[in-house]
Amino acid sequence: MKQVFQKPVSLKDVQTHFCPGCHHGTYHRLVAEAMDEFGVQGRTIGVASVGCSVFLYSYFDIDVVEAPHGRAPAVATGVKRARPDAFVFTYQGDGDLAAIGTAEIIHAANRGEDITVIFVNNTTYGMTGGQMAPTTLVGQRTSTSPFGRNAAKDGSPIRMAELLSQLEGVAFSARVAVNNPRNLMDAKKQIRKAFRYQAEGKGFSFIEALSSCPTNWGMDPLAANARVGTEMCGYFPLGVFKDTANFHAG
Amino acid sequence: MARIEIDESRCKGCGLCTLACSRKLIVMGSTINRQGYVSALMTSREQCTGCALCAEMCPDVAIAVYK
Numbered sequence: 582m583k584q585v586f587q588k589p590v591s592l593k594d595v596q597t598h599f600c601p602g603c604h605h606g607t608y609h610r611l612v613a614e615a616m617d618e619f620g621v622q623g624r625t626i627g628v629a630s631v632g633c634s635v636f637l638y639s640y641f642d643i644d645v646v647e648a649p650h651g652r653a654p655a656v657a658t659g660v661k662r663a664r665p666d667a668f669v670f671t672y673q674g675d676g677d678l679a680a681i682g683t684a685e686i687i688h689a690a691n692r693g694e695d696i697t698v699i700f701v702n703n704t705t706y707g708m709t710g711g712q713m714a715p716t717t718l719v720g721q722r723t724s725t726s727p728f729g730r731n732a733a734k735d736g737s738p739i740r741m742a743e744l745l746s747q748l749e750g751v752a753f754s755a756r757v758a759v760n761n762p763r764n765l766m767d768a769k770k771q772i773r774k775a776f777r778y779q780a781e782g783k784g785f786s787f788i789e790a791l792s793s794c795p796t797n798w799g800m801d802p803l804a805a806n807a808r809v810g811t812e813m814c815g816y817f818p819l820g821v822f823k824d825t826a827n828f829h830a831g
Numbered sequence: 832m833a834r835i836e837i838d839e840s841r842c843k844g845c846g847l848c849t850l851a852c853s854r855k856l857i858v859m860g861s862t863i864n865r866q867g868y869v870s871a872l873m874t875s876r877e878q879c880t881g882c883a884l885c886a887e888m889c890p891d892v893a894i895a896v897y898k
């Protein structure tokens with residue numbers, strides 16, 4: 582018998598601090614698998630954000646720069662311009678990317694920086710205790726919206742994958758989920774595609790990764806996993822919103 | 832012939848692997864591991880197809896699959 586499923590080489594063999602059932606762990610593995618597949622582990626520089634994914638450097642067996650909150654796309658821009666041979670990605674939460682880091686993500690995308698962004702949307706500020714984020718669903722109770730998000734007062738959740746797909750510099754933008762095997766297999770495919778676009782120098786590639794946060798949603802892992810499908814996918818549809826291969830064939 | 836191995840010490844007891852297996856071969860056990868979680872348990876080993884969907888779903892990369 583031969584081993585047909587194992588930990589990717591680009592992922593360290595360590596216990597993570599993630600809560601049980603948190604999809605951050607799954608996305609870490611999918612990103613590491615894509616790195617293995619493209620054979621870029623040795624020349625990859627990851628840019629970590631601030632949030633529950635802050636320990637990127639403890640879990641990936643690659644070089645990692647830790648960026649200030651929200652600034653990962655700006656730091657990644659510098660890294661990629663100084664080292665165009667490097668494979669550069671950021672890994673950011675929704676509080677990080679869609680709130681404090683809105684300016685950085687929009688302009689890095691608009692400039693068409695040749696980097697890949699993995700955007701983990703769990704509809705909340707996970708690390709700091711579940712505050713409302715720009716992605717929090719209408720009606721969702723959080724520690725700063727105890728009566729539920731109110732669209733009239735707080736605005737409606739931002740759909741980042743669609744928003745960024747409007748920008749000329751963006752080569753690829755997709756939204757994925759890992760709440761069931763079918764979605765997970767598609768997520769693998771889209772993450773690989775985002776990596777391939779960077780490898781081919783096509784420009785900015787963006788993956789919005791719908792994720793659970795059982796702890797701050799006040800749910801057990803199975804209920805939180807189910808919520809990704811029943812509540813999140815309705816407002817945040819899965820799919821590819823921009824693929825330059827479809828615009829300029831060849 | 833296929834086989835899975837659950838690393839009991841890495842398992843956080845989330846149960847996502849139990850959802851993934853269409854044959855329902857994985858159940859939650861009754862022992863608590865050193866992290867304090869009830870870990871997942873493989874039942875009828877003979878029936879495993881080695882599809883690896885349980886391993887794919889595991890956020891903690893606690894399952895290895897052999898085929």
Ligand SMILES: Cc1ncc(C[n+]2csc(CCOP(=O)(O)OP(=O)(O)O)c2C)c(N)n1
Pocket residue numbers: 631632633634650673674675676677678701703705706707708709714
């Ligand atoms: C400049 C600055 N402001 C605020 C914080 C506090 N802070 C830490 S993590 C975080 C938000 C994390 O939420 P998100 O990016 O969604 O990541 P998650 O933990 O949900 O994966 C905030 C506001 C900080 N560390 N630095």
Ligand code: SF4
Pocket residue numbers: 598599600603604605633703707708793794795796797
């Ligand atoms: S607080 Fe939420 S996002 Fe952070 S590790 Fe726990 S479940 Fe994951």
Ligand code: SF4
Pocket residue numbers: 835851852853854855856857878879880881882883884885886896
């Ligand atoms: S490998 Fe497939 S058949 Fe075997 S336990 Fe896992 S999900 Fe079930």
Ligand code: SF4
Pocket residue numbers: 602837841842843844845846847848849870871888889890891892893894
């Ligand atoms: S998915 Fe992984 S961590 Fe969760 S119960 Fe199964 S083996 Fe344990």
Ligand SMILES: [Mg+2]
Pocket residue numbers: 632674675676701702703704705706707714
């Ligand atoms: Mg978040």
